[in-house]
Amino acid sequence: MKKLYTNYVNTFKGLSKEVWWLSLITLINRAGTMVIPFLSLYLTKSLDFTLKDVGWIMTCFGLGSVVGSWLGGKLTDKIGFYKVMKISLFLTGVLFIALQFVTTFVGFCLGIFLVMLVADTFRPAMFVALSAYSKPENKTRSVTLIRLAINLGFSAGPAVGGLIITSLGYSGLFWVDGVTCILATILLVIVLNPKKAKTLDEVKNENPISIFSDKAFWVFFISMFIFGFVFLQYFSTMPLYYKDAHHLSELEIGLIMGMNGFLIFLLEMPLIKWLEESKYSKERLMFVGLLLTGISFLVLNLTGWVGVLIVGMLFMTIGEMIAFPFSNAFVMERAKRGNQGEYMAYYSIAFSAAHIFGHNSGMQMVDILGFDNTWWIITVLSLVGLFFLSVLIRVTKKEKLKV
Structure with a gap:
């Protein structure tokens, strides 16, 4: 049993501290997006939208994700992954808090599109950061660690979200989502300052x-x-x-x-x-x-x-x-x-x-x-x-x- 435990722990060895910090930031961010699993319930129960309305809102959710991913890639290549991650996390927090005050169908379609557009600019930037902070031989395991953080976040988020709805209502959910994104921004600024962080595999292609x-x-x-x-x-x-x-x-x-x-x-x-x-x-x-x-x-x-x-x-x-x-x-x-x-x-x-x-x-x-x-x-x-x-x-x- 001890050998099994030792072998398991050894699979995490060799990853840079920046990758571990990036995983923690991702965990906080993903656990914070606890509005998402309860979105259809919130829209039908609290705002009295029909299932057809919810379907269109989820389409806007997906479209925002597509545009955000594309924009995140463009911005990352222009201004660098650090600035994109910092701006995305902070603005996502602000937008999540603001979204609770939107109550019309058209307004919510536009609101969720904007939230996902800003939120998903984070993803390409995070993957480029992950590549920069990983040795070439550790990249697949670094990605796996990030996936573990995402899975833990998605597992914890709905459980905590259910408790928040019970005690504070849906408005509490939006507040907690927003605050956790802002906290993740503060942690990012403290631990992943590009001047102090150790880049292990920086790729600058002059003729891409x-x-x-x-x-x-x-x-x-x-x-x-x-x-x-x-x-x-x-x-x-x-x-x-x-x-x-x-x-x-x-x-x-x-x-x-x-x-x-x-x-x-x-x-x-x-x-x-x-x-x-x-x-x-x-x-x-x-x-x-x-x-x-x-x-x-x-x-x-x-x-x-x-x-x-x-x-x-x-x-x-x-x-x-x-x-x-x-x-x-x-x-x-x-x-x-x-x-x-x-x-x-x-x-x-x-x-x-x-x-x-x-x-x-x-x-x-x-x-x-x-x-x-x-x-x-x-x-x-x-x-x-x-x-x-x-x-x-x-x-x-x-x-x-x-x-």
Whole structure:
């Protein structure tokens, strides 16, 4: 047991203190965005919006995320990741506090668009910072640590958010969200001053190639959009499947969903370290990640046994643990040939676009075709994504032969 613990701790060794600080800032920021899980409840219960209204507001949410990711990449390349992160965190805090005073439908559409636009400029800047503060051999594990922080934040946020709503109401939620973002800004200024922080891998490309001429990246972009589309079903259509098709209670649904975060926290870092040492290429590991995620939907149609829900969640969790860190590391490596902020922005946009189309399309398919047919379609879509990743494997292999 002691050896197991020692091996687990050792997987975190070698990461710079700046990466640890960046993870803590991300944890505070993500735990602070606790308004998001309760947004649909707030809009229907407190503001009396219809479900159709909520659908349009969530579309504005996704569009704000896409524009914010793009703008964040542009600004990062122009003024640097530190200024973008600082301005984004502070203004997000102010906007979250202000959003509680918006009560009209059009006003909230514009408000949530603006909040997400400002909030998601942080993402490309944070990934570029992560690249700068990580040694090349530690980048994948650094990304994994950030993912652990995000998962812990998303796990703690809703729990704390529920307590705040019970004691202070929804207005308290907006205040806490805003204040935590501002606190994260203060921590960023104290611990990540660029004059004092130790940059380990600064990339300044004097003649960057345009991202639009990087064909391999756009094959990757399409495959990541498809992966995001498939993966996000677990956060929209899957809870409905648990309740309507298998008649699980909210507690049982929460336990299955919670298993995902717990396994990631427990196993992702050792798994990534082991896979890095296995010498498989990032492209092949992404292929395995999407394959396992696709299988998680396929198994649901093979049996009516309720235990298959846990089997499906296990396949998806392992697929997620492999696909996300290695896809992120792939982009960081690829970005050295162009503008880093731009590359990280379009990586974020692939998932932001999946948010816009994935949730709504999944709901429509379930409504029209039922759960079983939807899972077959999602499985076929996974195969399409695997085709694009197989093309990516061939293209990058040819690139390496030319070098």
